[in-house]
Structure formats: structure tokens, C-alpha cells
Amino acid sequence: MSELQLKDLYDGFRNPEVIKGFAKLIAEEAKKLPHPINIMEVCGGHTHSIMKFGLPQLLPDNINFIHGPGCPVCIMPKERIDHAYILAELEDTILVTLGDMIKVPGSRGSLQDARAKGADVRFIYSPLDTLKIAEENPEKKIIFFAIGFETTTPMTTALIDIVLKRQIKNIFFHINHVTVPEVMVELIDSRDEHVDSYNNRIDAFLGPSHVSVITGSKIYEKFPKEYNRPVVVAGFEPVDVMEAIFMIVKQFNEGRCELEIEYKRLVTHDGNLKAQALIENYFEKASLFKWRGLGNVPESGYKLRPQFADIDAERIYADILPREEIEDHKLCICGDILRGMAKPDECTIFGTACKPQTPLGSCMVSSEGACAAYYKYGNLLK
Amino acid sequence: MNKQITLAMGNGGEENNELISKVFYKAFKNDILEKSEDAAVIHAGELAFSTDSFTVSPLFFPGGDIGKLAICGTCNDLAMMGAKPKYLTCSVIIEEGFSTRELEKIVRSMKKELESNGAIVVSGDTKVVPRGSVDKIFINTTGIGEIQKKGISSNSISKEDVILVSRDLGRHGATIFAAREGIELSSSLESDCASLTHQVQALIEAGVKITALRDATRGGVSAVLNEWAKQSNICIEVQEDSIPVSAEVYGICEMLGFEAVNLANEGTFVLAIKKEDEQKALNILQTFENSSNAVKIADVSDEYIGKVVLLSSYGTKRFLDTPTGELLPRIC
Numbered sequence: 001m002s003e004l005q006l007k008d009l010y011d012g013f014r015n016p017e018v019i020k021g022f023a024k025l026i027a028e029e030a031k032k033l034p035h036p037i038n039i040m041e042v043c044g045g046h047t048h049s050i051m052k053f054g055l056p057q058l059l060p061d062n063i064n065f066i067h068g069p070g071c072p073v074c075i076m077p078k079e080r081i082d083h084a085y086i087l088a089e090l091e092d093t094i095l096v097t098l099g100d101m102i103k104v105p106g107s108r109g110s111l112q113d114a115r116a117k118g119a120d121v122r123f124i125y126s127p128l129d130t131l132k133i134a135e136e137n138p139e140k141k142i143i144f145f146a147i148g149f150e151t152t153t154p155m156t157t158a159l160i161d162i163v164l165k166r167q168i169k170n171i172f173f174h175i176n177h178v179t180v181p182e183v184m185v186e187l188i189d190s191r192d193e194h195v196d197s198y199n200n201r202i203d204a205f206l207g208p209s210h211v212s213v214i215t216g217s218k219i220y221e222k223f224p225k226e227y228n229r230p231v232v233v234a235g236f237e238p239v240d241v242m243e244a245i246f247m248i249v250k251q252f253n254e255g256r257c258e259l260e261i262e263y264k265r266l267v268t269h270d271g272n273l274k275a276q277a278l279i280e281n282y283f284e285k286a287s288l289f290k291w292r293g294l295g296n297v298p299e300s301g302y303k304l305r306p307q308f309a310d311i312d313a314e315r316i317y318a319d320i321l322p323r324e325e326i327e328d329h330k331l332c333i334c335g336d337i338l339r340g341m342a343k344p345d346e347c348t349i350f351g352t353a354c355k356p357q358t359p360l361g362s363c364m365v366s367s368e369g370a371c372a373a374y375y376k377y378g379n380l381l382k
Numbered sequence: 383m384n385k386q387i388t389l390a391m392g393n394g395g396e397e398n399n400e401l402i403s404k405v406f407y408k409a410f411k412n413d414i415l416e417k418s419e420d421a422a423v424i425h426a427g428e429l430a431f432s433t434d435s436f437t438v439s440p441l442f443f444p445g446g447d448i449g450k451l452a453i454c455g456t457c458n459d460l461a462m463m464g465a466k467p468k469y470l471t472c473s474v475i476i477e478e479g480f481s482t483r484e485l486e487k488i489v490r491s492m493k494k495e496l497e498s499n500g501a502i503v504v505s506g507d508t509k510v511v512p513r514g515s516v517d518k519i520f521i522n523t524t525g526i527g528e529i530q531k532k533g534i535s536s537n538s539i540s541k542e543d544v545i546l547v548s549r550d551l552g553r554h555g556a557t558i559f560a561a562r563e564g565i566e567l568s569s570s571l572e573s574d575c576a577s578l579t580h581q582v583q584a585l586i587e588a589g590v591k592i593t594a595l596r597d598a599t600r601g602g603v604s605a606v607l608n609e610w611a612k613q614s615n616i617c618i619e620v621q622e623d624s625i626p627v628s629a630e631v632y633g634i635c636e637m638l639g640f641e642a643v644n645l646a647n648e649g650t651f652v653l654a655i656k657k658e659d660e661q662k663a664l665n666i667l668q669t670f671e672n673s674s675n676a677v678k679i680a681d682v683s684d685e686y687i688g689k690v691v692l693l694s695s696y697g698t699k700r701f702l703d704t705p706t707g708e709l710l711p712r713i714c
Contacts, residue, residue, distance in 0.1 A: 006633035016623075016695040023696075054698025099639075103390070116386040125638070238696075356706055357397060377700040 013237030022242035023058040029249045036062035038201060038340055039248060040187070042180055043149075043208030044071025044368030045236050051373035053238040063245065066202055066340035067363070067370035069183055072148045072176075073100050074362045074369040075291040078326045080176055081106030084145045086320060087174065087313060088119040094137060095121045096130050097145040098152070104365045105358075107326055127152075127159040134171050143172045143313050150219075151210045153177045153302065154275035157282045160304075163311065172313040175303050178289055180211055181219045182300035187339055188227050190294075201340040204248045206241070207233040209263035216271025217261050224257045235263040282308060290325070293334035293362035329354075332361035337370055344374040351375055395601045395705040418613065419536060420462040420596055421525075427532050430465035432456055433524040441484070441518060443561050445553070445572030448521060449488035451648055453495035454577045455599070456525040461582040462595040462651065464534040465527030467501040473522040474506075478513045488519070499579045501525065531586045536594040539614035539654045543593050545680035546653040546663060548581065548673040549574065550626040551603055555645030556634045567637075571630045576649030576672045584670075590663045591656035598650050601705050604643040606652045607680070607690045608704040615687055620680040620702060623695045644705040654682075 012018070041047055047067045050056065056065060069075050085108045088095035095111065102111040102123050115121040120140075124130060127144065134142045146156040156177065163171045188202060207220055212233045220231040230251045234244035244262040251258060261267050282305060289301025304312045314321065328334070331349045336342040344350050344363065354360040356372050363371035383404055384391070391401045407415065414422050421432035436452040446454075457467040472492070476485065496502060553574040560567040578597060585592060594614075596606045603625075607618050627635075627642040635642050649672055655663045660678055667676035685691070690702040 005629045006636060007629050010636070019696040052700070054694060054700045057698040058696070112388050112390065113384070113386060116384075116388045376703050 010237055013235070013239040015239065018239050019053075019058070019242055022239065022246055026058075026063070026242065026246050026249060027060050029246065029253060030060045030062055032253045033062055033249060034252065036064065037203040037248070037252060038064045038066050039204045039206055039245065040066040040068045040202045040340065041206040041241075042068040042070040042184060043206075043211070044068075044074060044366065045208060045210070046206055046234070046241065047071070047370055047373055048368045049236045049238065049241060051377050053241075054377075055238060055241055058242070059245070063249065067337065067373070068187070068205075069291060069294060069338045069362075070149065070180065070208060071366050071368035072152070072178065073104055073366040075178065075293065076101070076104060076147060076176060077290045077292045078106040079290065079322070079324075080174075081110070082108055082326075083174060083314070083321045084111055085109065085114050085119075086322075087143050087145070087317060088114045088121050089117075090141070090317075092139065093120065093141045093143060094133060095119065095143050095145060096124055096133060097121070098127075098147060099123050099125070100366055101145065101147055127155045128162070130159055130171060131162065131168070134168055138170060141170055141172060143174060145174045145176065147176045149178055149180055149208075149211055150214045151208075153279055153283070154214055154272070157275075157278040160282050160308070160311070161278060164308075172311050172316065173304060174313040175283070177283070177302040178291070178300055179302070180208070181222075183291065183294070183297050184223065185227075186294065186297045186300070188229065190339060202229065204230045204232070204251070206244055206248075207231050209233055209235045209240070209267055212261075212263070212267040212271060214272050214275050216269050217259060217267055218269050218271070220259050224259050228257055230257050231259045233259075233261045233263055233267050235265070291362075293328060293332070293338055295335070328362075329360040334361040334363045334371070337363055344371040347371070390706070393600060393705065395605060397706065398601070399704075417535070417537065418609070420459040421465065421527070423463060423529065428529055430460045430463040430527045430529055431525070432459040432463075432527075433522065434459060435520060435522040437517065437520050438558065439517060440558075440561055441488070443573055444557055446575030446648070447488060447491055448519065449491040450495050450575055452521040452523045453492050453499065453501075454575055454648060456523040457495075457499045457501060457527075458578045458597045458649070458651070460525050460527035461577075461579045462534075462597055463527070463529060464531035464582065464586060464592065464595070465529045466583065467499045467525050467527040467579060469504045470496070470501055470523050470525040472503045472506040473508075475509045475511060475516050475520045477516050477518050478510060480518055485519070488521075495577060499577050501527075530583065531592065534592055534595060536596060536610050536654075537613045539593050539610055539616055539682060541616070541682045541684065542656055543654040543682050544657050544660050544678050545607070545618060545620075545682070546655060546660070546667075546676060546678050547598070547603060547626065548578070548651045548653070548667055548676045549649075550628045550631065550675055551598070551647060551650060552627060552631045552635070552640075552642035552645030553650070554648040555602065556631045556640075556642075558646070559638070559640075560634060567634065569630050569634065571628075571634070574647050574649040574672065578649060578651055581651075581667060581670050581673055584666050585653075585663060588662065588666055590666065591659045592653065592663075593656065594654040596652050598647045598652055600646050602642070602644045602646055603650075603652055603679075604641070604690065604702050605704055607702065610652075610654065611690050612688045617683045617686045617688070618680050618690045619683050619685070620690060620692050621695075622692050624677060624679045626675050626677055626679075643702065 232244040283302040363369035421430040667673040
């Protein structure tokens, strides 16, 4: 038997015939839709897949995507990036974080800029790689700038668990983990002085599969019940996304409003209970977390529980970390884009003052942001 | 432009281009330089002239080392202008404390690669600097080659051409990334690091109508295609499922959120060949071990001038952009 390759695992989910088949099914079903529908893909990973595979080109005009706020790099506010920048500049300190976080600018610059000026900033692929850095640099303080949604949160808590159990004294944490359901509520409920209500803009949600592998699908139960919004938890391959859209369209046509799982391969109702217990053990909800582009969202972020103050960089360095709020750029309309009120190319600074190399707003900072995707794949999108 | 030089400015992509044009081209401006070819064509079109500096970590990687890289890199740049590498210079900057044995090992692999190219080192320089001033060893090579076929240029590609690649993409970039510190990946992957002189000579000798050649180093094949689209004022339409990528490279890309077309190669080149010679060129390339899976990947059109378009097998299309930024793994 030949060896199993990664490609074998997803080839079927990128099969051109299956994708075309779903496009045909959706086109047929969409003819019966009572009204055009706006589907928000909450997660930046979905935005990236949708753009990369050009899926809007396969859908009829009465199905529209709203690109949600689910990119942990994009939504990181300048205030917190400034924290990372200040911590990175401390003597005998190594600031460690995940991948593309290091290129997002705060008000002082990005972590890449801090590194160019001499700060020791390192990116890692897995939070547990921090252990090796700490071991090799016993005389230095290692600060892990933790970011991400429910997907990456357990990996941070796994690191915390090891640090405490092994009594490793030189690893500290700056926690910036955020959660999906709270911001979805915010997007449905939010009001604005210019617009009577944002309500009704989002007709249905595409839930990210990797989040639900951890949390289970149960986190979305209230959306069909209390907010009258169907949710389909979907994988990231083009066949997954197309199937999920088909499921949503069918719900509308059949007058149903439910929580469904497309990604049955790994998502269950309850999720990964061990991971959930780890999170519960070390973290509690922060009363407010500021999202770049959206502002403060209640209960949407985690912080370390008070009994772990000894490893909490935010508490240890409270004296030097600024607390003042920094306004988003005045001309930036990311907030409206994230609520489905506007498309990136309607923004006056899109592609001029605001570009992937010099992003001013949240949606331009990472390849998973809506503006960056529009900029990159440009006028071939419908 | 940024006040400080960042790693992104050396990535072979957009920021790199900005740095080159705003600092170096601005100061050194002349007609030969501004052609932006892999090697400068001088001396009434008789000679190709090119330079390259090499820094790689780890110094020894599966499929090669910095020495092999330093010879291949410069010789390949010459070959891409239809030249046969003849004379090279070699400058090394070595960090205090570097192992003499490793240096000898590096030089041995340079010698071997020079022999394979039929070129010799005729001048050199050595500097040793205090610990911490460089990362172990940096090598610069500069080379002169005799042009065997005149008129190869990335400024004259047209709808009469097809675009081929010499082998599967992204091996060097994926190998180095997997081997670097912080990314604990074990794989059987080897860099494609190799000299391309023999393939190019064979194509020229067979009279294949070559319009342009370029080795797809930093920035990968997408950087090459984007430069060509701009330099020749054309649209390049790539058939996505024809792009050759090995299973290992594909796996690493999927895991880290990269695209193989953006990864560096060190022994892979892109060819613009007159349509009627497509099969002839492929037949020749496929006789060589490291271009045995050479294949056509794209056509030229005028649909979106200056752009590269990727066509999927299920009927969607998108732009394939010049890579930007430092290569960083996606978070989730």
C-alpha cells in the first residue's frame, strides 16, 4: 500500500466536479429563495478560502457574502500591539508570538519594526516552542504574546499548564484571546447614530469548523433560537463552503432556522471537553475587549485568573503599559464592512492610503482581512 | 518607505522592488541596469555579467549547502541570459570562530559545482569579522558568461509564447523553512539547488525559439510571472491544476498557509518559448533528471495587461500577485 499523503485527505474536498455540482445545486435552489440572502462568514480563514478559491464567482446574485471579524490578527487593537512593542523593547526580554502577528502596525510600529530596531522578537508555530526558547535563554524573560480565537486558546493554556507544573520561572503571558459568539451578538445588535439599525443585514452565519472542534457546535445554539439566524458550522475547503451554503439556502427555502454541522468529520455538539476544562481553569472573561474596527465588545476576551498574577505580564508590567484608548483612523470604514454595511472598495482610502504594506484599518492588516483579500484578488471578484 | 530596513525588504517581492528602485536604481541609473534582467548584457551583447550574495540558515541543508548555492545562483543568472558561465569571483565574509573544516567543506562543494558549469574562480577576497558581525559566513560571487544566444529578454514576451516551468515548485523554500529553528518539521524534502547551464545549453543547441528565461529564486514563480507581465505588457493566464508541486511541498504549504508558487527555488526556471516549440523544449528538458517533470503552465493573453491570472479547474479565476511581506506562517 502506498503511503497516505496529506493531499489524499483534502483532494476530494477540492474536486472540481463536486464544486461545480454544488454550484449547480445552489443555483437551482437559490431561484426559490424568498429574498436575497447575506451570509456572514465569521472567520477570516473562511474569507481567505472564499477569495482564494473564487467562490463568489460560482454563486448566483441573490447570495452575498459579508466578511466577518474573525481574524485574530486583524482585530488586535493598536493599544495591545503597543503593549507587545513596549514589552519587546525591555532589556533581557524575548517577545514570542504567532506568525503574522509580527507585521501588524500599532501606533509605534509593528513588531517587525521593533525587531529591526534591535528588539528580540520571535515567531513560533506552536506555543509549546516557547519552552525551548526559555530553556536556551535562562537569563532572559520570555513573554508570550498570546493571540487567537477559541482555536488557539487551548494551546496557550497547555503552555501555561506546563510552565506552572514544571515551575519554569522565565515565561510570562500577555493574553489576547477572543471568542466568536460574543462578537456575533454585537454585530447583530449594534446600533449606530447614522443608521437606525444594523439589524437584518446578516441573514445567516457560516461558523468556523476549527473553533467548534474545541468548543463544540453548542456555542451557536442561541443564534437560531434567540436571534432567528441559521448557523452552519463548516470546514475550510471549497467543497465544505459550497455544501454549507447549499444547506443555508435550503433552510430558507424550507422555512427552517437551525444550527447545522457541515463539518461532521470532527465537530460534535460538545467539542473537546479537556481543552475547555484547561481554558476554564486558567482564564476568565474580561468584561470588555476592544476589537480593532468594532470597539469594545462585552465578555469577548479572556484574561488570566487573578491567582496566576505571577505569570501575567499585563499585571507585572502594568506601570509601563499605556491604557489610553487610540482611535481608529477617521476615514477607515472597517466597522461598516464588518457589519455588512459596505464593501471594501467603497472606502475612500482603500488601495490608496490603505494598502497591505501600509494598512490603516483592521481589514487590511492580514491576508485574512476582507480589504486585503479584495486588494489582492481585486477586480476579478464579483 | 520604512525608516528602518526590515526583513520584508529582502523578500524578492514588492517591498524588495521598492527598496531597489528607490535607493539603488535612483543612484546608479543607467540603461543596462534598468533592463532588470537576471544578468546584465554588456560588451555589444557578447557577455553576460551578474552578481549575487548568499546567506542561508542552516548553512548545510538537505540537497545542498551555501557553497553550492553560491555557484549555482550566479551561474544560473548567467544561463538565464543564454550565456555559458566562464569566470567567477568569490568573496567571503567569515565570522570569527567559524569552523575551518566547515569552510573547507563549503569550498569543496563550490569547486564541484564550478566544474559542472565549466567555469573557474579567477579572483577572490576574504574578510574575517568579529563574532556577531555576520551570521557565520556570507558569500558573494560575481560571474561573466559568454552569450550563446542573443536577444533573450523578459521585455519581449508576446501572445506567440507559452510559459513552461522546468520542474515542481517550491522545494528550496519549503526545505529551508522546515529546517529553520522554531519550525519542528521532519520531512524527506530536498532543496532543488542545481545548476541550469546544461539544460539551457541543450535548448540553445537544439535551436528552440526562446523568448525569455528566469530562475525562480526569492519570490518564487509568482514573482517571475508578475515581473514578466509588467515588463512585457502582457497578461499571463496560469492553469492552476497544471502547476507541478510535490506532495511534501504541498503538505508544508497547506500546514503553514503558504503557496508553492511564492516559495523560493534554486534550480528551477521559468521559460517563455514560442508556441510551436513547446513540445520540442519539453522533450529536451525532460531528458535531464532535475527537469524531468517540466511542464507548460500558462498562456499569454491581453485580458488584464500587467497581471497574472490563475484559472481554477472549476471555472473561477483570481489574480496571482507578487508575494509581499516576510514569509510567515498563518496562525490558524
